[in-house]
Amino acid sequence: MKIFLTGATGFIGKALLATVTSQGYEVYALVRDLPRFRQAVAQLPLSVSQAVVPIAGDLSQPRLGLSSANYERVSDTDMIIHAGGPMNIRLGAAEAERAFLHPAKELAELAVRIHRNKGLKQFIHLVGFMSPYDEANALTDQDAALGHAPPYERSKFQADAYLRQALYQHSIPLSTVNPSVVIGDSLTGMTEQLGGLGILVDAVRRNLMPLVPGGDRYWLPMVHLDHVASFVANLVSTENISSDTYYLLDPRSGSPTMRELIRTIATELRTMQPIGSVPPRLLKAALGAGIGERLGIPSESLNFIVDRDFPVRSKTDIEEKHGERTSLAKDTLPFVIADLDYRLTHPQSAVPEPFMQKRRSKVVTLEREGEGPPVVLLHGAFSSADRLVPVAERLNGHRTILIDLPGFGRSPVSRGSSLIEDCVEAVTALIAQLEEPVVLAGHSFGGLIAAKVMERIEPRIRKLALLQPVLHPLSLKYRSSALTGTILKRLKSSAFGSELRKGGDFPEGGELMEGYVAATIRELRSPRIRHTNAWAMSLLTRTRSFELRPETWNRDKVLMLRGERERAFFLPEPFRRFDIHSLPYGHQFPIEAPLPTADWLRSAILS
DSSP, rough: OEEEOTTTTTTTHHHHHHHHHTTTTEEEEEEOOOOHHHHHTTSSSSHHHHEEEEEEEOTSSSSGGGOHHHHHHHHTHHHHHHHOOOTTTTOOOHHIIIIIIHHHHHHHHHHHHHHHHTOEEEEEEETTTTHHHHEEEEEEETTTTTTTTOHHHHHHHHHHHHHHHHHHHHTTOOEEEEOOOEEOOOTTOOOOOSHHHHHHHHHHTOOOOEEEEEETOOOOEEEHHHHHHHHHHHHHHOOOOOOEEEEEEEOOOGGGGGHHHHHHHHHHHHHOOOOOOHHHHHHHHHHIIIIHHHHTTTTTOOOOEEEEESHHHHHEEEEEEEEOOOOGGGGHHHHHHHHHHHHSTTOOOOOOOOEEEEETEEEEEEEOOOOOEEEEEOTTTTTTTGHHHHHHTTTTTTTEEEETTTTSSOOOOOOSHHHHHHHHHHHHHHHSSSSSSSEEEEHHHHHHHHHHHHHSSSEEEEEEEEOOOOOOOOOOOGGGGHHHHHHHOOOHHHHHHHHHHHHHSSSOOOOOHHHHHHHHHHHHHHHHHHHHHHHHHTTTTTTGGOOOOOGGOOTTTTEEEEEETTTOOOGGGTTTSEEEEEEETTHHHHHHOOOHHHIIIIIIIIO
């Protein structure tokens, strides 16, 4: 079967593309930006990407911007999935009409043409849970239920009503899918779209939510991205389907209230808990009066916070028929929040190919397939998995797993009483899931974690590489995590750069230093990451954090690499019996000099 898909490079569209093609369907994807499309398709398996045919066009143009030849090609498809349209609640009236209502009219004309020629099996339209239309009221006045909706919602819902009316006249089966606020994948939590829940996460992390909109009466319906894709794929495979509306959300009774949701976000981000509530209408009026513009919180974002339930019978009927559920995975919500926090911290960040972002146990990883035993890399404090990507890229095809330790990077905060113990448990659980012993390398704070992991599961460690490991207590000036956190919050790039140079790092400055300093300062603006770094530094002042038994370690398994320019580096006597190598760099040598670090790892550990 051939499917014509719009919005293939969007947040939802990419997931649809992957899911639908994996089921063996041939997809004609309407594409305005070919480079962006190729980037999306490159992330799919080759066997899947071969089933995708890009069709150059533009939803906002007459006849969808298609050439005559391409219009004929898509007129031979069996089904239309319309997932196109921007996620921009601030669109003006003219822009919104071009983005939603105009494409609906063009697609309706195409659908009728296909239906007359061969019979259109189904038209699937992704709208949104706030649309006021269903199979009954859409056949009356289109504007009756829109009230004072802003341009974005008005045009989007007018397009909903228009398609319902146009396709009804020709008896074309129309499945209207109304996703609620779409959040990250139900396993990994990856949420590329910073609108929706991202607006709320950003407000909470900036301590702008002391009052909960609606308190316990209101809620924010949410659905996972992969659940949207799988539900639509199940609609595609449903034979003899009749027109219906499907709300992709959980019943209100099983969902967190706004108070519970904001408390969860505040807990994950280590920010101030809410102290009261405010009526959404009052808050919306305040935001619309100019406060929202100054705070970066559009008043329209409150439209998705509701105090009513929605019908889910049609959705559950499809789920029961295909044996798949679309319920919110509450244990994944912390990963969604951490991922959004990281993306808000680094708005331009992207996982470099061929690495893939995954979730393993309590942590998020960046992984690359390759040959040989897995190489597991642990970053230090004031760092994350991303900072070690340049080292991993130079490991000549070895399978590599870069871990964001709990509370760092994209991983949710530690929930235990000790960050160090939680890190050790998370890495231990990850290695236990792998099919063979690993090469484990840790830098600085990550070196301490790696050493503790090896003591716990020594048979699972093929080799242990300690890169400038912290193996003795730090200065007592870091003892108070609260004071350290306050200092880190106010830390300037110039001061941080100066400290690096004093420690022997980046003596000549340059782009690598500038990039590391800028990334670190941005991360310290995240309360979650700042709290974790301050906690780590506090724990590293305590003698009990370094309870290790190096006399029991296998000397053939353990190697150390130190940066000889770091004058403050000290290796306690029990650790000096191991094979120790040096590089002419400072403490941050894996970041300052990734190539020599990778060369040493290849020759000393992987040979």
